Amino acid sequence: MAKPWWKDGLPFKCTQCGHCCRIEGFVWVNQKEIDALAGQLEMTPEEFEWKYVRRVGRRRSLVEKPNHECIFWEDGCSVYENRPTQCKTFPFWKQNLESMEEWLEVVEECPGSGTGVVYSAEEIEQLQQGKGETNK
Numbered sequence: 001m002a003k004p005w006w007k008d009g010l011p012f013k014c015t016q017c018g019h020c021c022r023i024e025g026f027v028w029v030n031q032k033e034i035d036a037l038a039g040q041l042e043m044t045p046e047e048f049e050w051k052y053v054r055r056v057g058r059r060r061s062l063v064e065k066p067n068h069e070c071i072f073w074e075d076g077c078s079v080y081e082n083r084p085t086q087c088k089t090f091p092f093w094k095q096n097l098e099s100m101e102e103w104l105e106v107v108e109e110c111p112g113s114g115t116g117v118v119y120s121a122e123e124i125e126q127l128q129q130g131k132g133e134t135n136k
Helices: 031-040 045-052 085-089 100-109 121-128
Strands: 010-012 053-056 059-062 113-119
Touching (some): 113 121
Antiparallel strands (some): 010 113, 053 059
């Protein structure tokens, strides 16, 4: 198998600007994440899902505010300790690393992408599998 174009790693350091939390899109959640978020908010998973989750086909996503911000964005992440895996692994999503062009689009939008600590190819692969988080 050919090595990815990012085989030497990529730099990233979150600036906590919140841009990735304040754009239109889906924040996919699974049952384990729903349970953790519900616990943090002191509600049942069923209550949490009724209030904060929408069905998209067979998948589940957090609802957004009318301005497309994440429902949990309040000048910072109000559920940071239990934020979904998708949030923990940004910007190293597979679609963002399909090509250097895709990555450069992320770099244009995210001030922390392309700067800071270099994540090794092995670390990036782990993040793409939903393991770990980007907070070096």
